[in-house]
Amino acid sequence: xxxxxxxxxxxxxFDPRFVxxxxxxxxxxxxxxxxxxxxxxxxxxxxxxxxEKNGSGLVVAYGKTEDVLSQFCKSIxxxxxxxxxxxxxxxxxxxxxxxxxEEYAVDAAVxxxxxxxxxxxxxxxxxxxxxxxxxxxxxxxxxGVKGIPDTFTxxxxxxxxxxxxxxxxxxxxxxSLALPMNAVVKSVLSGKSPNNAISDCSLSYMPTLADLGYSxxxxxxxxxxxxxxxxxxxxxxxxxxxxxxxxxxxxxxxKIYFDTRNGMLGGDYSTKxxxxxxxxxxxxxxxxxxxxxxxxxxxxxxxxTYWVVFELLWGCYFRMFAAKHGxxxxxxxxxxxxxxxNKQWKMxxxxxxxxxxxxxxxxxxxxNMRELAATGFMSNRGxxxxxxxxxxxxxxxxRYGADHFEQHLLDYDVYANxxxxxxxxxxxxxxxxxxxxxxxxxxxxxxxxxxxHWCPELANIPTKSxxxxxxLTQFQQAEYGVRLGVDYPNPIVRxxxxxxxxxxxxxxxxxxxxxKKQRGGNNPNRGRNQRKDMSSxxxxxxxFE
Numbered sequence: 001x002x003x004x005x006x007x008x009x010x011x012x013x014f015d016p017r018f019v020x021x022x023x024x025x026x027x028x029x030x031x032x033x034x035x036x037x038x039x040x041x042x043x044x045x046x047x048x049x050x051x052e053k054n055g056s057g058l059v060v061a062y063g064k065t066e067d068v069l070s071q072f073c074k075s076i077x078x079x080x081x082x083x084x085x086x087x088x089x090x091x092x093x094x095x096x097x098x099x100x101x102e103e104y105a106v107d108a109a110v111x112x113x114x115x116x117x118x119x120x121x122x123x124x125x126x127x128x129x130x131x132x133x134x135x136x137x138x139x140x141x142x143x144g145v146k147g148i149p150d151t152f153t154x155x156x157x158x159x160x161x162x163x164x165x166x167x168x169x170x171x172x173x174x175x176s177l178a179l180p181m182n183a184v185v186k187s188v189l190s191g192k193s194p195n196n197a198i199s200d201c202s203l204s205y206m207p208t209l210a211d212l213g214y215s216x217x218x219x220x221x222x223x224x225x226x227x228x229x230x231x232x233x234x235x236x237x238x239x240x241x242x243x244x245x246x247x248x249x250x251x252x253x254x255k256i257y258f259d260t261r262n263g264m265l266g267g268d269y270s271t272k273x274x275x276x277x278x279x280x281x282x283x284x285x286x287x288x289x290x291x292x293x294x295x296x297x298x299x300x301x302x303x304x305t306y307w308v309v310f311e312l313l314w315g316c317y318f319r320m321f322a323a324k325h326g327x328x329x330x331x332x333x334x335x336x337x338x339x340x341x342n343k344q345w346k347m348x349x350x351x352x353x354x355x356x357x358x359x360x361x362x363x364x365x366x367x368n369m370r371e372l373a374a375t376g377f378m379s380n381r382g383x384x385x386x387x388x389x390x391x392x393x394x395x396x397x398x399r400y401g402a403d404h405f406e407q408h409l410l411d412y413d414v415y416a417n418x419x420x421x422x423x424x425x426x427x428x429x430x431x432x433x434x435x436x437x438x439x440x441x442x443x444x445x446x447x448x449x450x451x452x453h454w455c456p457e458l459a460n461i462p463t464k465s466x467x468x469x470x471x472l473t474q475f476q477q478a479e480y481g482v483r484l485g486v487d488y489p490n491p492i493v494r495x496x497x498x499x500x501x502x503x504x505x506x507x508x509x510x511x512x513x514x515x516k517k518q519r520g521g522n523n524p525n526r527g528r529n530q531r532k533d534m535s536s537x538x539x540x541x542x543x544f545e
Contacts (some may be wrong), residue, residue: 007180009189010051010058012044013065014207015106015327021213027356028405034218035376036410037209039235043279045206046236058176059189061201062211066109069093071118071198072188079184090122096280097127099323100414101330119435133284133316134163135307136323145323151430152317156540159313164545168285179203198358207210228453231267231376233275233410240276244287248294258304264379264450265369271308274379274411277315284312288542303539310540321428329418334400334427341427345397352400354492355390358454361491363467364441365389367454376410381444387424388435398425441467457487 016023019040023031032040048058061068069091069096098104105531107125107188114123127496129136140162141147149155179189191202200207225232233239248254253268276282276444286468287310295301298399325335333341354360358369371545378386383405391398402421419428426432445451448466452459460480470491476482484490 007182008056008177010047010056010177011061011069011180012047012058013061013063014212015065016062017064017106018103019212020164021218023213023216025403025406027346027400029321029403029407031407032412033407034209034214034222036407036412037212037214037374038222038489039233039275039410040240040279040487041207042235043237043281044235046238046281048206050237051177054172055175057189057203059201059203060205060207061198062205062207063200064109065106066113068198068201069110070113070117072201073121073123075113075187075198077118079188080182082455090124091117092123094132095125095127097129100327100418101327103414130169130283130285131280132319133165133288133312134159135166136320138163138462141303145320145376145467148317148320148324150321150428152314155288155317156310160475160540160542164543165285165288166545167285168289179484200263201226226374229371230265231272231375233272233377234273235279237276237281237283237460238283240273242284243272243276244290246291247273253306254291255298255300255302255304256293258302258307261278261307262379262444264382265453270379272377272433277312278411278413278416284315288312289544292542292544303537306539306541309542316417317413318413321419322415329422330399332397332420332427334425336427336429346395347397347400349392350396352390353490354489355386355394355396355401356404359489360389360493361447361470362389362437362441362487363451363455363469364437364445367451370454372405372408375410379411381440383420384424384433385435385437385440387421387439388433389507390500391421391425392432392434393437398422398427438467457490 019032019037021030021034025031044058044060045318048060051058061072073089080089088359092108095110100108107127114125115121117123136145139145139148140158163464180186188198189203191198191204191434209222210216216223235274247268251268253260260269263319273282273287276285277284291305291308321335322329328335328337331337333343334346344437355365355369358364358366358373360366361368364382365386368378368386371382372378376406387401389400390396390401398421402418405417405421406414409417422428423430424433441451447469448458448461448463451466458466458469461472461482462480465472465476469482469488472482472484484486
């Protein structure tokens with residue numbers, strides 16, 4: 001058909017306000033590090049490939065989204081008008097609904113652009129929500145998202161009881177996403193329109209990392225992943241689906257997830273789905289459906305098979321929390337505001353840099369920060385500890401921590417990242433988890449394998465001292481080949497709750513090194529304290545529509 005009203009144009013724009021080597025945040029950090037940029041490029045390339053297999057395609061562009069779409073509409077309208085006088089286009093744009101201010105501002109600008117690219121244009125922009133586990137419209141609160149509680153547990157309890165997860169939509173049938181067949185529209189989409197082609201915008205255009213402004217050194221680091229990382233991460237739906245199949249079905253790891261999820265070494269202690277979730281390559285509803293499928297096919301339904309869905313609900317909650325509270329999740333006083341917070345945050349550039357570089361003198365913190373810098377990934381247990389250390393032990397403005405994570409995380413999600421950091425700093429009004437770093441080290445890295453992996457200068461220190469190198473005598477330092485203050489830093493602060501006296505129990509905390517049989521998994525670094533913590537977490541339930 002030559003009808004300009006027929007057809008769908010999948011479109012993605014690399015916006016220089018969000019991605020680029022020289023794009024910085026208000027805190028001065030790179031807004032999107034090169035590793036996440038590469039994962040994003042991988043994902044867009046894979047999306048284009050899959051759309052083409054479906055009989056469609058993907059227009060990729062570079063520039064401010066509203067400017068590119070405005071020019072895009074003008075170009076098509078001009079071509080159509082030149083051959084069919086009096087006929088123009090009325091673009092209808094559909095995007096994922098967002099709630100954070102920067103993303104929302106772009107949506108508003110695009111809405112204006114498609115409405116006003118010419119006099120009487122009357123284009124439209126509509127939003128859809130496919131990023132949450134439950135539909136926002138189904139929330140069991142009279143005020144909708146504005147009525148959700150400010151703590152997770154009551155939200156979880158009510159939503160799980162009152163709501164059902166919508167089934168994920170099926171893969172579009174072949175040809176259902178067909179591009180417009182109108183000849184002049186096709187010429188603009190292909191970038192071959194003689195008069196109205198748009199630079200860096202077509203069905204074949206794809207920028208490189210260099211095009212996006214990343215340096216040769218940065219690109220080399222992204223294209224040659226650090227072998228110490230937990231696993232290689234390749235962006236795109238194809239790789240994301242492969243990881244789901246591998247973790248849940250091929251390796252049969254779902255049934256022990258609850259017991260292994262606090263690990264820090266290797267690819268399989270947790271699902272590692274988060275980078276693909278954060279980029280929209282896979283959906284939380286699809287993962288939940290696969291968990292339910294596993295339960296049905298194997299007959300195994302336990303705390304572990306539920307807990308993956310529980311973790312997905314956390315991500316859903318933080319998106320809704322942001323929708324309720326708006327920009328306050330980015331404020332130094334968080335959602336409690338100045339009236340609810342008497343916290344006086346400090347700023348110490350030396351301490352902040354030591355934290356970023358993994359040179360605080362606390363091995364668990366340092367190992368995690370080095371892993372983040374080298375790979376773009378960090379375990380959930382690590383994230384909680386380094387956030388607690390920065391905000392509650394060093395008393396530094398927590399937003400600098402959230403900003404650093406924004407730069408480096410492969411799985412950066414604006415809602416989960418800033419919501420979690422705001423909560424870790426005690427700025428959401430909920431319970432504050434103040435971690436004793438040394439105790440956490442002994443509970444979750446019992447033998448010190450993780451610390452030795454990322455802090456090789458500590459490799460020769462015996463297990464009983466690996467998490468407290470600052471207790472070593474001069475003789476011991478010489479014996480183990482590490483000089484405090486030279487090879488490894490002295491502690492920059494004394495964490496809260498730290499006991500300067502050795503408790504005489506082998507450095508394992510309360511029972512941390514007792515070799516008892518471990519139930520429900522093969523995680524050798526899971527001590528008794530960790531098992532006790534986990535047993536207090538209650539299993540819930542979930543159902544589909």
